[in-house]
Amino acid sequence: MMTTRAVVRGVGHYLPERIVPNSWFEDKIETSDEWIKSRSGIERRRFAADGETTSQMAAKAASNVLDMAGFQADDIDAIIVATSTPDLTFPSAATMVQAELGMTRGFAFDIQAVCAGFVFALSQANALILSGQAERVIVIGAETFSRILDWEDRGTCVLFGDGAGALILEASNGDGSNADRGILATDLHSDGRHRDILYVDGGVSTQSTGTLQMQGKEVFRHAVEKLVKTAHTSLAKLGLQGDDIDWLVPHQANLRIIKSTAQKMGVEMARVIVTVQDHGNTSAASIPLALSTGVAEGRITTGDLVVTEAIGGGLAWGSVILRW
Numbered sequence: 001m002m003t004t005r006a007v008v009r010g011v012g013h014y015l016p017e018r019i020v021p022n023s024w025f026e027d028k029i030e031t032s033d034e035w036i037k038s039r040s041g042i043e044r045r046r047f048a049a050d051g052e053t054t055s056q057m058a059a060k061a062a063s064n065v066l067d068m069a070g071f072q073a074d075d076i077d078a079i080i081v082a083t084s085t086p087d088l089t090f091p092s093a094a095t096m097v098q099a100e101l102g103m104t105r106g107f108a109f110d111i112q113a114v115c116a117g118f119v120f121a122l123s124q125a126n127a128l129i130l131s132g133q134a135e136r137v138i139v140i141g142a143e144t145f146s147r148i149l150d151w152e153d154r155g156t157c158v159l160f161g162d163g164a165g166a167l168i169l170e171a172s173n174g175d176g177s178n179a180d181r182g183i184l185a186t187d188l189h190s191d192g193r194h195r196d197i198l199y200v201d202g203g204v205s206t207q208s209t210g211t212l213q214m215q216g217k218e219v220f221r222h223a224v225e226k227l228v229k230t231a232h233t234s235l236a237k238l239g240l241q242g243d244d245i246d247w248l249v250p251h252q253a254n255l256r257i258i259k260s261t262a263q264k265m266g267v268e269m270a271r272v273i274v275t276v277q278d279h280g281n282t283s284a285a286s287i288p289l290a291l292s293t294g295v296a297e298g299r300i301t302t303g304d305l306v307v308t309e310a311i312g313g314g315l316a317w318g319s320v321i322l323r324w
């Protein structure tokens with residue numbers, strides 16, 4: 001049966017210039033390259049320059065994908081930016097991106113689901129396209145987590161980085177089968193009862209900026225269990241299993257979480273895109289950065305079945321399956 005699909009037309013990214021190796025932390029806090037690498041898989045991360053903002057990085061990632069896909073800004077109907085670190089309380093980072101791109105039509109808004117933000121944004125972009133509200137959507141994940149870190153908390157400050165990734169989805173006709181290109185299944189969840197294991201202890205209505213607070217072990221425990229479950233739920237909607245996946249593109253928080261999730265799903269590491277060693281945890285930006293890296297390296301190619309999954313503060317988590 002003929003059906004509308006949201007098909008990827010391109011993916012791109014932007015990373016700030018400054019590369020910060022693990023050794024940078026060694027004379028600031030009691031830590032070591034060895035501890036960070038062995039507990040998280042992270043070797044380096046990027047930090048935005050002084051004054052460099054989330055919307056600026058998001059706009060650069062968006063320009064990159066527009067060039068790659070051969071579209072002009074005014075070919076786009078909607079921009080969604082997934083971020084927990086917008087430049088200002090309002091307007092949204094997405095409207096800033098819209099202005100920066102010179103886009104004079106359509107609409108733009110932000111989504112805040114922390115590290116699961118990109119998966120939530122993909123799902124909402126898919127809904128806009130399937131309901132006929134938009135034909136082409138730029139979906140961006142962009143973060144400056146370096147602005148909300150407690151530099152004295154060694155359990156968190158070594159884990160995060162800054163960056164932005166973007167992809168373009170376009171409405172296209174499919175036959176309704178799993179062979180169609182585009183988004184094939186989505187699965188989203190949140191459970192606010194766990195809000196105090198990963199949060200920022202400040203915000204607008206408390207009149208402070210705050211810093212990131214995390215009970216790492218607790219988040220880790222929820223992560224593996226919930227990520228495997230959501231990926232299986234999305235696969236089950238299509239009658240598929242771990243074996244059918246060409247590429248698992250997980251949220252890049254911790255290599256041990258990634259390995260454990262992949263193993264429980266029956267996906268060998270050769271079919272997992274891993275960028276956490278170079279980017280650290282870039283929250284909502286991590287999946288589009290990993291997708292962009294996977295495509296640039298010639299690993300993810302047209303027709304591949306790609307499973308993305310992520311979890312973060314809230315807790316909020318979910319998965320999206322798409323055929324590239």
Ligand code: UT7
Pocket residue numbers: 030031032035036039040115154155156158215216217218219220223253254257281283311312313
């Ligand atoms: O993106 C959102 C989702 N976030 C995540 O998925 C993060 C999930 N959690 C994790 O990735 C891991 O829990 C961490 C990487 C944060 C920590 O790894 P862990 O194996 O759970 O270590 P831990 O927190 O249990 O700490 C073990 C030890 C502690 O020392 P004691 O109490 O055993 O003496 C910590 O104080 O390691 C110590 N430690 C450090 N040592 C050196 C914690 N941070 C550091 C550090 N350097 N940076």
